[in-house]
Amino acid sequence: MSTGSGADSAPAPTTHDSPTAPDTSRKSSMFSSLRVRNYRLFFLGQVVSNTGTWMQRIAQDWLVLSLTGSSAAVGITTALQFLPMLLFGLYGGVLVDRLPKRPTLLVTQSAMAVTGLALAVLTLTGQVQVWHVYLAAFAVGLATVVDNPARQSFVSEMVGPQQLQNAVSLNSANFQSARLVGPAVAGVMITGVGTGWAFLANGLSFVAPIVGLLLMRTRELHVVERAPRGKGQLREGLRYVAGRPELIWPIVLVGFIGTFGFNFPVWLSAYAEDVFHSGAGAYSLFNTVMAVGSLVGALLAARRGTARLRVLIAAAAAFGALEVVAALAPSYWLFALLMAPIGIFGLTVNVTANTAVQMGTDPAMRGRVMALFMMVFMGGTPLGAPLVGWITDAYGARVGFAVGGVVSLAAAATIGLVLARAGGLRLSFGWNRGHPRVDLVPREHRKELAAVA
Numbered sequence: 079m080s081t082g083s084g085a086d087s088a089p090a091p092t093t094h095d096s097p098t099a100p101d102t103s104r105k106s107s108m109f110s111s112l113r114v115r116n117y118r119l120f121f122l123g124q125v126v127s128n129t130g131t132w133m134q135r136i137a138q139d140w141l142v143l144s145l146t147g148s149s150a151a152v153g154i155t156t157a158l159q160f161l162p163m164l165l166f167g168l169y170g171g172v173l174v175d176r177l178p179k180r181p182t183l184l185v186t187q188s189a190m191a192v193t194g195l196a197l198a199v200l201t202l203t204g205q206v207q208v209w210h211v212y213l214a215a216f217a218v219g220l221a222t223v224v225d226n227p228a229r230q231s232f233v234s235e236m237v238g239p240q241q242l243q244n245a246v247s248l249n250s251a252n253f254q255s256a257r258l259v260g261p262a263v264a265g266v267m268i269t270g271v272g273t274g275w276a277f278l279a280n281g282l283s284f285v286a287p288i289v290g291l292l293l294m295r296t297r298e299l300h301v302v303e304r305a306p307r308g309k310g311q312l313r314e315g316l317r318y319v320a321g322r323p324e325l326i327w328p329i330v331l332v333g334f335i336g337t338f339g340f341n342f343p344v345w346l347s348a349y350a351e352d353v354f355h356s357g358a359g360a361y362s363l364f365n366t367v368m369a370v371g372s373l374v375g376a377l378l379a380a381r382r383g384t385a386r387l388r389v390l391i392a393a394a395a396a397f398g399a400l401e402v403v404a405a406l407a408p409s410y411w412l413f414a415l416l417m418a419p420i421g422i423f424g425l426t427v428n429v430t431a432n433t434a435v436q437m438g439t440d441p442a443m444r445g446r447v448m449a450l451f452m453m454v455f456m457g458g459t460p461l462g463a464p465l466v467g468w469i470t471d472a473y474g475a476r477v478g479f480a481v482g483g484v485v486s487l488a489a490a491a492t493i494g495l496v497l498a499r500a501g502g503l504r505l506s507f508g509w510n511r512g513h514p515r516v517d518l519v520p521r522e523h524r525k526e527l528a529a530v531a
Contacts, residue, residue, distance in 0.1 A: 108380045111245040116294045117236040123287030124252050127187070130283025132260025133267070134194055137276035138211060140268055141201065145208045155215045162219035163226070163456055170223035171449025172311045175442060179232040180299075184291050186225035187284050193217050194281030201274030226456075227449040234436055234444065238300045243433040247380035250429050254373040258366065315446030324438045325447065327493050328387065328431045331394055333454040334489035335427060337462035339401060339482045342368065344467045348475035354410045364417050371421025378422070379429040387434060387497055393426040394490035401483025405476045428455070 112118050142151050163170075174182065197214050200206040237245045267276045319325045342365070350360035400420045407413040432451065439447045470478030 108244075108377055109248065111237045111241040111248060114237050114241065114298075116298055117233070117241075117245055119290035119293055120232075120236060120287070121248060121252060123290035124249070125256070126283045126286035128253050128256035129260045129263065130194070130280035132256050133264035133276045133283075134197075134280035136261045136264035137268060137273040137280075138197075138215065141206070141273045142208060142211050144273075145206075145211075151208060155211060158212055159215040159219045159222075160456060162216065162223050163453055166220075166223045167227075167449050167453030168312055168315070168446065171227045171315065171446035173224055174227045174231060174445030174449065175311070175315075177228075179228050179235060180291055180294065180296075182224060182228045183232060184288060186221045186228065187287050187291070189221045190218055190225070191281050191284035191288070193221070194277050194284070198274050198278035198281055201272070201277055206274075223449075226452050227445045230432070230436070230448040230452065231444045234441070235299050235301060236294075239437060242436060243429070244380050246433045246436070247376050247429050250425055251373055251376035251380065254369055254376055254425070257369045258373070311446070315443060315450070318440075318443050319447055319450060322438065323497065324387065325435055327497050328390060328434055329451055329454055331390070331489055331493045332427070332431045332451065335394060335397065335424075335486050336455045338466065339398065339486035340424070341463050341466040341478075341482060344463055344470055345475060345479045345482070348470050348478070349413065353475050354413070356410065360410070360414075363414055367414055367417040368421040368424075371418035372425040373421075374418070375422035375425030376429060379426055386430075390427060390430040390434060391490055391494035391497065393423045393430060395487055395494070397423040397427055398483045398485070398487030398490055401486060402480050403483075405480035405483060 112121060138155060142155050145151075193214050197206070197210065200210050233245050233249065234242050263279075264276050267279065319329065346364040347361050350356050350364065354360055397420065400416060400423060404413055404416040404420060407416060435447060435451050436444060466478055466482060469481055
């Protein structure tokens with residue numbers, strides 16, 4: 079398979095981007111990683127593709143609801159899309175560590191395009207049945223098992239370690255922008271011409287990232303040595319993470335927050351209907367304000383040059399505390415406004431944890447580690463949603479939302495103490511320009527974890 083012009087097909091030099099290399103060139107520019115040509119091509123392709131993906135999500139749910147009249151059927155569709163990640167996510171990471179990332183992404187992106195186009199043909203010809211949608215959702219989930227860790231790992235190969243946080247942050251901003259635009263475009267398209275055209279638009283949107291991948295210059299990639307085939311690589315990856323507190327505890331924290339703190343479809347729909355009695359318009363407003371906050375959070379994260387664990391812990395604690403405050407909000411507009419900072423801190427947790435884990439991982443292990451990260455983060459919500467939904471039904475939306483915030487806050491506090499202890503850190507109280515300051519400082523210099531905290 080040709081992946082570029084003859085001038086770009088020379089063997090790329092192997093570089094070992096040390097995961098603990100310090101960030102010696104801290105960038106203040108919010109868009110600094112876009113100066114890298116390969117990443118710019120990737121980013122622009124994802125702008126188009128992410129918008130199409132959000133359009134398909136909306137069209138898919140609407141089609142299932144119109145075919146069956148059942149909200150449970152919509153839930154089954156969502157579950158089928160996440161199920162492969164729960165079942166095979168770690169194996170996808172093993173595969174990604176063995177394979178070259180760019181050709182792998184060409185295959186996975188093409189598979190997703192075919193799925194969207196197949197649904198478009200079935201829908202536009204009037205032949206679509208609900209099992210077709212189930213099968214398409216499961217197929218997209220299978221492609222995601224490999225596509226997700228490959229995309230996460232490929233970012234570092236495009237930009238190198240010094241621009242990694244900026245690039246991860248811009249990826250999140252990209253996704254959140256599509257989250258604002260995609261559903262709106264899908265709504266207009268579904269109303270005007272039907273769901274089949276939304277599926278067609280999604281299928282065609284993958285042309286952009288595929289072309290971007292083909293146009294990349296191989297010699298400019300920060301290529302890392304691939305893991306050879308061998309037995310026990312899955313166990314090796316798990317042992318690798320378990321032996322490093324700077325990796326395992328951020329993943330555990332993201333797991334708790336993903337499972338208990340990110341159940342917004344449950345809470346926001348309950349607040350719109352049962353607390354404020356405002357219907358679908360309120361639900362849409364809450365989600366829009368949160369998406370705007372998430373976009374702001376991603377852009378703010380892009381300005382930071384490093385991913386500090388203390389920022390992760392502080393953002394997680396603020397996220398949990400704000401959920402508790404929002405749960406008690408007495409008025410509609412105060413609750414809506416609180417969705418913005420919740421979006422900011424929730425996105426900061428995601429970006430900071432993602433970057434810290436990538437930077438702390440040996441390049442040969444990055445696919446397996448990021449597969450575990452994404453499996454824990456994405457797989458936690460479907461597992462926690464039934465429990466949180468039961469609490470919300472039994473005790474009310476305010477109690478359900480507050481429980482999610484308390485669990486997130488408790489997880490941040492507990493894991494913060496564990497990381498401080500493991501890193502040989504202690505609390506330091508002092509003054510900075512006339513203001514009190516509380517900080518974490520090393521007890522001793524023997525712990526590497528203190529350097530990233």
